[in-house]
Amino acid sequence: MKLRERFPGIFLKDREIYTENLVKGFRYSNEKILRVKGVEYRQWNPFHSKLAAAIAKGFTKIPFPEKRNWKMLYLGAAHGYTVSYISDILCNGFIFAVEFSDRCFKELLPVCEKRKNLAPIFADARKPEEYYWVEAVDALYVDIAQPDATEIAMRNADEFLKKGGVLFLAIKTRSIDVTEKPKKICEQEVEKLCDAGWKILEWGMIDPFEKDHGFIVAKK
Numbered sequence: 581m582k583l584r585e586r587f588p589g590i591f592l593k594d595r596e597i598y599t600e601n602l603v604k605g606f607r608y609s610n611e612k613i614l615r616v617k618g619v620e621y622r623q624w625n626p627f628h629s630k631l632a633a634a635i636a637k638g639f640t641k642i643p644f645p646e647k648r649n650w651k652m653l654y655l656g657a658a659h660g661y662t663v664s665y666i667s668d669i670l671c672n673g674f675i676f677a678v679e680f681s682d683r684c685f686k687e688l689l690p691v692c693e694k695r696k697n698l699a700p701i702f703a704d705a706r707k708p709e710e711y712y713w714v715e716a717v718d719a720l721y722v723d724i725a726q727p728d729a730t731e732i733a734m735r736n737a738d739e740f741l742k743k744g745g746v747l748f749l750a751i752k753t754r755s756i757d758v759t760e761k762p763k764k765i766c767e768q769e770v771e772k773l774c775d776a777g778w779k780i781l782e783w784g785m786i787d788p789f790e791k792d793h794g795f796i797v798a799k800k
Contacts, residue, residue: 583616588644589669590624590635597624597632599668603694608664622668626789629662630723630750633789634797641782641797643746649673650718653740655705655732656750658684658723660691666721667695676714680704705732708739716742723750727757730769734776741800747778751794766794773798 583591583598591598598614598621605620607613612623626636635642644650649672657663657677666675677692678701679685685702692698703710705724720741722733733749741747751769753762763785770783773796783796 583614583621586635587642588646589648589671590642590644591621595636597626597635598622599624599665600671602668602671602697606664606694608661608691622665624665626786629665630786630790630793630795631662631721631748632665633786633793634784634795636789637784637786639782639784639795639797643781643797644669645718647672651715652676652719652721653714653717653736654678654721654723655736656723656725657688657700660688662723663688663698664691664695667698670697673697673718675699676701676711676717678703678705678711705736708736712739714740716740717745718742719746719748721748725752725755727755729755730772734773734778737800743800745800746781747773747796747798747800749773749796749798750790751796753792753794762792762794766796769794770796 583593586592601620601622614621624632626632652675654677657679663677674697676699692700701711717740751766753765779799781797786793786795
């Protein structure tokens with residue numbers, strides 16, 4: 581059995597996506613586990629993760645570093661599914677995982693307890709002053725259901741993202757406008773970033789994995 585490394589820390593087997601499990605024996609739910617030459621890999625479901633969906637859709641600009649040592653601020657960590665895979669990918673780095681829902685945060689905590697490179701933060705992404713103590717990061721991941729998600733992302737980037745840092749932004753179009761076409765909404769969010777001086781590395785819609793969602797990768 582052979583896995584092909586598509587991006588640093590992200591592997592493909594046919595159309596299936598895997599990460600090397602940072603915590604041997606850890607499963608988020610019932611994901612498939614592969615063992616290859618003593619190394620354990622977890623299958624990553626693109627129907628449950630916007631980043632995995634972008635990879636499944638053929639994105640080519642997912643610029644994780646070879647040393648896998650970024651510091652990342654993750655806004656909207658929810659139950660911890662995607663952030664657990666980023667924990668695998670950034671095995672030599674660290675992730676500050678922000679979540680505002682009390683119910684989701686309680687489910688995020690056990691994930692963080694098992695992973696030394698994850699720090700849960702109970703806070704509102706609209707108020708970066710609530711986690712002002714977070715150090716400068718190499719990447720910002722934003723997955724929040726807010727009509728001004730792009731503005732929130734840029735505000736947090738101004739506070740925490742290093743110059744040249746990378747933004748991963750999930751666009752939930754129905755949280756922005758239920759009447760406009762989803763792709764048009766994403767185009768408008770891309771324009772906002774461009775107008776603010778961001779360099780767009782790649783963007784696109786991620787249907788059918790996430791209906792009416794777009795995903796943007798940009799550089800500060």
